[in-house]
Amino acid sequence: xxxxxAADTFSALTGGWFLDNAWLLPVVPTIGFFVIxxxxxxxxxxxxxxxxxxxxxxxxxxxxxxxxxxxxVNGAAEEQxxxxxxxxxxxxxxxxxxxxxGQHVDGLSVVVLVVVAFISTLVQLYSVEYLRxxxxxxxxxxxxxxxxxxxLAMVVAEDMILFLLGWEIMGLCSFMLxxxxxxxxxxxxxxxxxxxxxxxxxxxxxxxxxxxFFSADSWTRENLGVxxxxxxxxxxxxxSGEPNAAAITVAAVALFIGAIGKSGQFPLHTWLxxxxxxxxxxxxLLHSSTMxxxxxxxxxxxxxxxxxxxxILGPGANxxxxxxxxxxxIAAALAFVQSDIKRVLAYSTVSQLGYMMLGLGxxxxxxxxxxxxxxxxxKACLFLSAGSISHSASHHSFDMKKDMGxxxxxxxxxxxxxxxxxxxxxxxxxxxxxxxxDEIIDNVGxxxxxxxxWVGLGGAFLTAAYMTRATYLTFFxxxxxxxxxxxxxxxADAHSANHDDDHGHGDHGHDDHGHAQPHESGAxxxxxxxxxxVLAVFSGLFNATPFGESWEYMKKWVEPRAAVVExxxxxxxxxxxxPLAAEGHSDSPCGVSxxxxxxxxxxxxxHAKFKWSKALLSLAIVFAGIALSWLLSVRYYxxxxxxxxxxxxxxxxxxxxxxxxxNRYYLDALYEKVVVRSIAGPVARAANWFHLKxxxxxxxxxxxxxxxxxxxxxxxxxxxxxxxxxxxSGEVVSSAGGALQPVQSGRVNMYxxxxxxxxxxxxxxxxxxxx
Amino acid sequence: MLVNQFLVLxxxxxxxxxxxxxxxxxxVLVLMxxxxxxxxxxINLLAFALRNGSADGHTFALYVIAVAAAEVGVGLGLVLLVxxxxxxxxxxxxxxxxx
Numbered sequence: 001x002x003x004x005x006a007a008d009t010f011s012a013l014t015g016g017w018f019l020d021n022a023w024l025l026p027v028v029p030t031i032g033f034f035v036i037x038x039x040x041x042x043x044x045x046x047x048x049x050x051x052x053x054x055x056x057x058x059x060x061x062x063x064x065x066x067x068x069x070x071x072x073v074n075g076a077a078e079e080q081x082x083x084x085x086x087x088x089x090x091x092x093x094x095x096x097x098x099x100x101x102g103q104h105v106d107g108l109s110v111v112v113l114v115v116v117a118f119i120s121t122l123v124q125l126y127s128v129e130y131l132r133x134x135x136x137x138x139x140x141x142x143x144x145x146x147x148x149x150x151x152l153a154m155v156v157a158e159d160m161i162l163f164l165l166g167w168e169i170m171g172l173c174s175f176m177l178x179x180x181x182x183x184x185x186x187x188x189x190x191x192x193x194x195x196x197x198x199x200x201x202x203x204x205x206x207x208x209x210x211x212x213f214f215s216a217d218s219w220t221r222e223n224l225g226v227x228x229x230x231x232x233x234x235x236x237x238x239x240s241g242e243p244n245a246a247a248i249t250v251a252a253v254a255l256f257i258g259a260i261g262k263s264g265q266f267p268l269h270t271w272l273x274x275x276x277x278x279x280x281x282x283x284x285l286l287h288s289s290t291m292x293x294x295x296x297x298x299x300x301x302x303x304x305x306x307x308x309x310x311x312i313l314g315p316g317a318n319x320x321x322x323x324x325x326x327x328x329x330i331a332a333a334l335a336f337v338q339s340d341i342k343r344v345l346a347y348s349t350v351s352q353l354g355y356m357m358l359g360l361g362x363x364x365x366x367x368x369x370x371x372x373x374x375x376x377x378x379k380a381c382l383f384l385s386a387g388s389i390s391h392s393a394s395h396h397s398f399d400m401k402k403d404m405g406x407x408x409x410x411x412x413x414x415x416x417x418x419x420x421x422x423x424x425x426x427x428x429x430x431x432x433x434x435x436x437x438d439e440i441i442d443n444v445g446x447x448x449x450x451x452x453x454w455v456g457l458g459g460a461f462l463t464a465a466y467m468t469r470a471t472y473l474t475f476f477x478x479x480x481x482x483x484x485x486x487x488x489x490x491x492a493d494a495h496s497a498n499h500d501d502d503h504g505h506g507d508h509g510h511d512d513h514g515h516a517q518p519h520e521s522g523a524x525x526x527x528x529x530x531x532x533x534v535l536a537v538f539s540g541l542f543n544a545t546p547f548g549e550s551w552e553y554m555k556k557w558v559e560p561r562a563a564v565v566e567x568x569x570x571x572x573x574x575x576x577x578x579p580l581a582a583e584g585h586s587d588s589p590c591g592v593s594x595x596x597x598x599x600x601x602x603x604x605x606x607h608a609k610f611k612w613s614k615a616l617l618s619l620a621i622v623f624a625g626i627a628l629s630w631l632l633s634v635r636y637y638x639x640x641x642x643x644x645x646x647x648x649x650x651x652x653x654x655x656x657x658x659x660x661x662x663n664r665y666y667l668d669a670l671y672e673k674v675v676v677r678s679i680a681g682p683v684a685r686a687a688n689w690f691h692l693k694x695x696x697x698x699x700x701x702x703x704x705x706x707x708x709x710x711x712x713x714x715x716x717x718x719x720x721x722x723x724x725x726x727x728x729s730g731e732v733v734s735s736a737g738g739a740l741q742p743v744q745s746g747r748v749n750m751y752x753x754x755x756x757x758x759x760x761x762x763x764x765x766x767x768x769x770x771x
Numbered sequence: 772m773l774v775n776q777f778l779v780l781x782x783x784x785x786x787x788x789x790x791x792x793x794x795x796x797x798x799v800l801v802l803m804x805x806x807x808x809x810x811x812x813x814i815n816l817l818a819f820a821l822r823n824g825s826a827d828g829h830t831f832a833l834y835v836i837a838v839a840a841a842e843v844g845v846g847l848g849l850v851l852l853v854x855x856x857x858x859x860x861x862x863x864x865x866x867x868x869x870x
Contacts, residue, residue, distance in 0.1 A: 097826075746866030748801070752792040 018064030023103040026153035033146040040138035051141040059117040081563040102158035107558035119289040120148040122528040129524035147173035151290040159229040178278040190277035197271035201261015208255035238304035241594030252309030263295025280387030288380035320361030327354030332462035364443035371436035378424040381532035385418040393518030400473040403481035410518040417533040426464040432540030446608030464625030472633040545610040560602035562590040777818035784811035798860040
């Protein structure tokens with residue numbers, strides 16, 4: 001730790017136009033949104049071309065930023081902290097307090113920016129075909145563009161205010177998009193449910209931001225010269241050893257409640273499956289790269305706060321791990337009883353988000369972020385495949401049991417994309433999901449949380465099984481229902497609301513397919529599928545730990561290095577990042593003890609060494625899941641084995657389990673019947689009781705007393721004195737009223753004119769008096 | 772001084788609002804004019820807050836915004852009911868309260 005060290009070993013970091021101007025990323029789609037809203041209807045593409053153009057521009061900016069960030073990291077020394085590219089401007093000031101707005105671009109931002117811009121571009125392309133002829137086509141693209149803008153703004157945000165802004169824009173847009181076909185009551189109910197459930201969590205986020213600001217503000221101003229809203233300020237404060245333990249713990253829990261709501265974690269996951277009421281491209285965007293990832297991103301972004309506040313890597317289990325683990329299992333179990341293909345995928349998303357949370361809670365920061373990256377591609381691909389099926393094969397139905405089956409012969413491209421993505425989701429080597437999910441499970445075990453590692457492995461088994469079931473029902477066996485060309489009213493069953501996807505297609509109903517045969521979708525649908533499935537295969541190679549350290553690109557480029565950095569002069573953001581010393585990666589004090597002579601921006605975490613023995617165990621579990629589920633599916637759905645069919649009505653245990661899952665653990669009933677009613681009912685009853693007993697009682701007593709008194713007063717005072725006076729004044733008023741009657745024209749405008757005239761006269765009088 | 776321009780803007784907005792309230796027949800447009808008046812007041816509050824360097828004016832302006840939101844809610848509710856009953860929201864036809 002020598003003082004000359006900094007000058008000798010650390011090279012200056014390179015920047016670049018794209019990194020300096022990353023703030024343009026959310027700005028471009030925001031402009032696009034306004035152009036679509038104002039002029040979209042008059043454009044030849046009804047606004048879709050503006051949406052696509054703005055997303056392509058964002059993607060180009062994101063890729064440029066990624067390339068320059070990689071150059072920046074590669075140019076830095078081995079253990080040097082690669083400072084984020086921070087730029088701030090004054091947003092507004094009030095009462096001597098300055099609020100800033102700005103960008104904070106580091107590895108994490110760059111990864112998520114690229115993923116969001118990429119998936120958004122493909123989803124918009126896909127929507128051009130999928131929603132052709134929709135009655136609110138232009139509005140759909142406007143909302144979709146603003147949705148992406150919200151996510152991008154949140155990702156580049158320098159401070160928590162802008163972060164919250166992007167977060168809430170997404171909440172609003174998800175409401176608009178889920179309720180896109182709001183003419184159907186279930187759709188608008190689903191939109192409201194999503195909005196209110198997420199808002200419940202948002203209260204936590206708001207409280208957490210406030211607590212962080214009031215606890216950290218003085219420290220960050222003194223040491224770094226930034227406000228207590230700035231993300232880097234909060235991060236450094238959290239690892240400085242200064243924070244009050246209670247304050248930071250409460251703040252972390254509050255922030256995590258926000259993440260639970262947004263990322264659909266137990267117990268606020270109930271909105272996510274209902275969000276399937278929206279058009280399929282929306283589900284795809286919502287469930288892969290935006291919205292639900294926001295909660296995970298929040299935890300990853302403010303990781304030092306959670307690290308210190310919740311004692312991550314400590315001996316006990318913390319709340320993030322527990323919630324993540326519960327979510328993995330319960331959501332995966334729910335996926336087994338769904339007949340709607342999109343609901344299977346929805347529960348699968350919830351379950352995968354549980355993996356990310358589990359990883360973050362167990363100190364596996366990088367694997368969790370890597371899982372965001374890979375999951376975005378294969379999950380978007382799965383959703384778009386489901387959309388492709390409903391669009392071209394099952395007449396806008398999403399019911400796997402009734403309207404699908406045997407589709408692999410008719411839709412080869414969709415089938416291939418689905419299969420590849422399913423293998424990636426299950427975590428089969430060498431598809432992308434294997435690298436990320438296995439790394440999470442591996443690191444959870446490596447950090448000493450053995451029980452949670454087994455939960456993760458159990459979740460992998462369940463994932464493989466329910467995806468195999470869905471694949472069998474959709475693509476194998478014989479075509480059923482709409483897929484076989486039977487035109488029954490497929491919207492008549494209990495789940496009708498969720499796969500009545502044909503609303504708004506208007507002239508694009510059943511009949512213009514011309515033939516009853518299922519067929520492959522058009523190029524605008526298959527091209528995004530192919531691109532995404534290629535990435536579902538290869539995106540895992542960005543951090544392929546099995547192939548050795550040279551393949552760990554994500555670790556090198558994305559993970560913030562846990563080095564102590566010296567604070568040279570508070571005031572300039574650049575000055576705050578001057579490096580102090582090259583601590584060995586393993587004995588950095590960051591997150592372990594109070595750093596001396598500097599600050600930390602990222603805690604020190606461990607990385608598990610990859611071992612084939614562990615990977616083979618999880619692969620074996622996955623294959624067991626696939627095989628078992630396949631055998632059961634063939635016997636149950638294919639051959640209708642009498643031993644299995646009707647098991648739930650014969651066996652009490654099986655029936656109890658099925659009922660529990662079918663009713664979604666009664667959580668929806670709990671929220672709607674118990675929570676809402678227990679609050680609404682007693683409050684109403686208490687108010688009624690208070691009204692009847694207390695208020696009315698007082699009123700009756702007072703009334704009786706007054707009645708007695710008034711009888712006396714009436715005879716003595718009223719008749720004699722008052723009436724005489726009243727009659728006389730009545731005469732006066734009546735004659736004055738007659739004179740003023742024309743003024744009372746009954747016209748509001750007239751009254752307004754009189755009011756303002758009087759005010760003007762009064763103002764004149766004041767001016768004359770005081771001047 | 773910059774405050775002057777803000778005050779002039781506020782006054783102009785106020786006059787436009789008053790004109791709208793007096794001259795417009797459409798109830799929704801009258802509501803919008805009232806919003807203009809309220810916002811001209813906001814501008815004045817902010818202008819003086821800026822000059823005095825205190826946050827009081829900002830707080831008041833936020834308060835006014837909240838009250839204005841409530842006011843529009845009630846106002847639109849009234850307009851909606853009037854429309855349901857009379858199939859018209861022309862204010863000059865609403866003169867039952869004539870003296």
